[in-house]
Amino acid sequence: MATSPSTSAADRFDVILIGAGIMSTTLGAILKELEPNWSIGLFEKLDQAGQESSNPWNNAGTGHAALCELNYTPRGTDGQISTVKAQGINEQFHVSRQLWSHWVENGTLGSPRTFINALPHISFVWGDENAQYLQDRYEAMAAQPLFADIEHTEDHSVIGEWAPLLTRGRDSSQRVAASKFASGTDVDFGSLTRQLATHLDSAGVDIRYRHEVTSIRRGTDGRWQVTVKNSATGEKTTANSRFVFVGAGGGALGLLQASGIEEIKGFGGFPVSGKFLRATDSAVAEQHHAKVYGLASVGAPPMSVPHLDTRFVEGRRTLMFGPYAGFSTNFLKHGSFLDLPLSVRPHNLVPMLQVGKDNTDLVTYLVKEVTKSRKAKIEELHRFYPEADGDQWELITAGQRVQVMKKNEKGKGVLQFGTELVAAGDGSIAGLLGASPGASTAPSIMFKLLERCFPAQAEGWKPRLEQMVPSYGRLLNDDPTLLGEVTAATNKTLQLDV
Ligand SMILES: Cc1cc2nc3c(=O)[nH]c(=O)nc-3n(C[C@H](O)[C@H](O)[C@H](O)COP(=O)(O)OP(=O)(O)OC[C@H]3O[C@@H](n4cnc5c(N)ncnc54)[C@H](O)[C@@H]3O)c2cc1C
Numbered sequence: 077m078a079t080s081p082s083t084s085a086a087d088r089f090d091v092i093l094i095g096a097g098i099m100s101t102t103l104g105a106i107l108k109e110l111e112p113n114w115s116i117g118l119f120e121k122l123d124q125a126g127q128e129s130s131n132p133w134n135n136a137g138t139g140h141a142a143l144c145e146l147n148y149t150p151r152g153t154d155g156q157i158s159t160v161k162a163q164g165i166n167e168q169f170h171v172s173r174q175l176w177s178h179w180v181e182n183g184t185l186g187s188p189r190t191f192i193n194a195l196p197h198i199s200f201v202w203g204d205e206n207a208q209y210l211q212d213r214y215e216a217m218a219a220q221p222l223f224a225d226i227e228h229t230e231d232h233s234v235i236g237e238w239a240p241l242l243t244r245g246r247d248s249s250q251r252v253a254a255s256k257f258a259s260g261t262d263v264d265f266g267s268l269t270r271q272l273a274t275h276l277d278s279a280g281v282d283i284r285y286r287h288e289v290t291s292i293r294r295g296t297d298g299r300w301q302v303t304v305k306n307s308a309t310g311e312k313t314t315a316n317s318r319f320v321f322v323g324a325g326g327g328a329l330g331l332l333q334a335s336g337i338e339e340i341k342g343f344g345g346f347p348v349s350g351k352f353l354r355a356t357d358s359a360v361a362e363q364h365h366a367k368v369y370g371l372a373s374v375g376a377p378p379m380s381v382p383h384l385d386t387r388f389v390e391g392r393r394t395l396m397f398g399p400y401a402g403f404s405t406n407f408l409k410h411g412s413f414l415d416l417p418l419s420v421r422p423h424n425l426v427p428m429l430q431v432g433k434d435n436t437d438l439v440t441y442l443v444k445e446v447t448k449s450r451k452a453k454i455e456e457l458h459r460f461y462p463e464a465d466g467d468q469w470e471l472i473t474a475g476q477r478v479q480v481m482k483k484n485e486k487g488k489g490v491l492q493f494g495t496e497l498v499a500a501g502d503g504s505i506a507g508l509l510g511a512s513p514g515a516s517t518a519p520s521i522m523f524k525l526l527e528r529c530f531p532a533q534a535e536g537w538k539p540r541l542e543q544m545v546p547s548y549g550r551l552l553n554d555d556p557t558l559l560g561e562v563t564a565a566t567n568k569t570l571q572l573d574v
Contacts, residue, residue, distance in 0.1 A: 087315040089282070090114040092302055093323055094289045094331060096125035098265050099508055100323030101272035102518040103525065105184060106175075108279045109544065110526075110537050116281045117315055118273075119304050121288035121327075121410075126269030128325050128408055130515060132389040134475030136352075136399070139261030140516035141169035143223070144197035144369040147381060149213050157209075157216040159223070163553055165513050166222045168520040170552055174545040174562055175519040176268075177569035184275045188570040191268040193388045196366040197260030198239060200252070200460070206371060207253035214255050221556040227256045239366045241384070245462035259563075260367060261572065262388050265515040292320060292335040292505070300335070300505060319529065322507030326407030326478045329419055332507045337500040343509060344424040344481035346431065346491060347407055347416060348377065348442070350474035352398035353457060357468045361386070361395035368460065376441050377401075377479070377493060384460045397457050399474060401445040407478050424481070427489025431481045435491055477511035495521060503529035519545070 093100040104116055142148040142162035149162050179185040201210050217223035230253045236243035238256055277283050291303040299316045322328045332340040355361050369383040380401050387394045407415035454466035480492045499506035506529050527534055542548045552559040567573045
């Protein structure tokens with residue numbers, strides 16, 4: 077195959093990964109096992125892996141398994157609680173647990189305690205309507221094998237045993253309700269990402285930090301020509317590859333647009349940043365051992381659900397409350413305020429305007445959040461933790477989430493809160509838009525990408541994938557015996573037995 081004059085032999089790859097977040101490093105590590113001889117290049121604009129959304133302080137570290145997040149179990153128009161979405165996310169988290177266990181066993185990852193910790197997941201609400209919802213949700217979930225270990229109570233003293241900060245100082249006549257899963261987790265996605273990057277480096281992946289991808293074009297030979305700027309020297313070079321994964325987080329939309337693929341047309345991005353209160357006194361953090369998720373306020377997007385969370389970051393235990401939404405036009409924390417305006421194209425302008433028009437409650441919510449005083453933020457914390465001392469909490473800025481705006485089947489612009497895998501029809505380039513449920517489901521998203529982009533290899537890879545993830549291709553909710561086996565095995569390897 078012909079190379080362009082500016083491309084040396086060393087810059088030809090089988091696979092190029094853009095960005096060193098959890099997505100690219102997960103894909104790289106999977107591919108290295110499936111095809112050890114493929115050459116892989118990874119370009120990251122910052123000087124280390126896992127510094128954007130995958131950094132532990134830029135996300136909430138929840139191992140999203142749909143155990144406590146109430147937006148995954150909505151009440152339908154028929155009045156029934158639907159567990160369908162929750163089941164899908166829980167199945168995906170089981171895939172993550174199996175792949176991470178496999179990587180602990182084969183030495184790709186170090187001690188599980190460096191990236192995952194057992195931590196109860198609790199849903200907590202107050203008021204009659206909300207308590208009734210949680211009771212109905214409990215009954216719907218308990219009927220599913222995946223969620224059979226759910227516990228539920230409306231008793232203040234039991235909730236006080238589960239999470240004392242929730243009930244201390246609370247009016248004992250207030251109707252409260254809580255559901256609990258002892259099987260929840262806290263995940264340090266930054267540590268996971270850095271460990272995977274270290275593994276990729278030792279497995280021969282050509283990792284170049286401080287290298288920003290500035291453009292992607294299809295060469296006349298059909299290979300993708302990726303222009304990369306070395307931020308230390310300012311030098312621009314070109315690398316080429318037959319497959320490109322745009323794992324650039326908030327930077328993915330712009331790069332996919334630059335590639336010119338048809339499939340990105342109509343997509344836009346809407347950035348929402350997150351802020352958290354973090355306890356400054358370790359004595360406060362020591363009194364809480366759970367992730368406690370509540371209900372989002374009216375008009376608020378699902379990712380703004382308030383939660384009081386124990387976190388384990390770099391071996392230290394902390395306590396966080398939030399998120400509070402912020403607004404900036406950056407698509408990346410280390411991005412530019414021009415990111416949003418520069419993402420507007422003739423093909424996404426109308427859908428983006430429609431989203432603005434149809435989501436006035438979201439806009440109102442954001443304006444309120446951005447102008448919320450520190451006093452109002454602490455008042456919100458008091459609704460979860462009535463005796464919180466505002467002086468013992470500091471405000472930190474987390475990462476940027478770029479919510480997906482896209483055309484629906486009727487051609488109308490809609491806002492979406494999930495993750496969207498966008499791939500060219502021929503599978504030669506793919507990227508990921510959106511943020512939720514995010515890092516927790518990175519393995520499942522990457523397996524989906526492999527099926528979409530490498531159909532010719534899929535059948536041949538299957539036996540190896542089944543070794544990596546014993547339940548690969550099967551639903552655990554339909555097979556309680558297998559569910560029990562993989563749960564027991566991953567609990568043991570990941571040291572999650574509680
Ligand atoms: C406030 C907040 C809370 C969250 N909470 C959770 C949670 O509790 N649980 C959960 O599972 N998920 C959570 N998420 C989502 C999760 O953090 C993301 O889904 C995940 O980290 C995305 O990983 P990524 O690899 O796609 O992107 P990132 O981690 O953002 O990595 C992208 C990388 O690409 C690099 N890059 C960008 N542009 C270029 C370029 N042009 N050239 C080279 N490199 C480039 C960036 O520097 C970065 O290193 C949260 C996100 C936010 C913002």
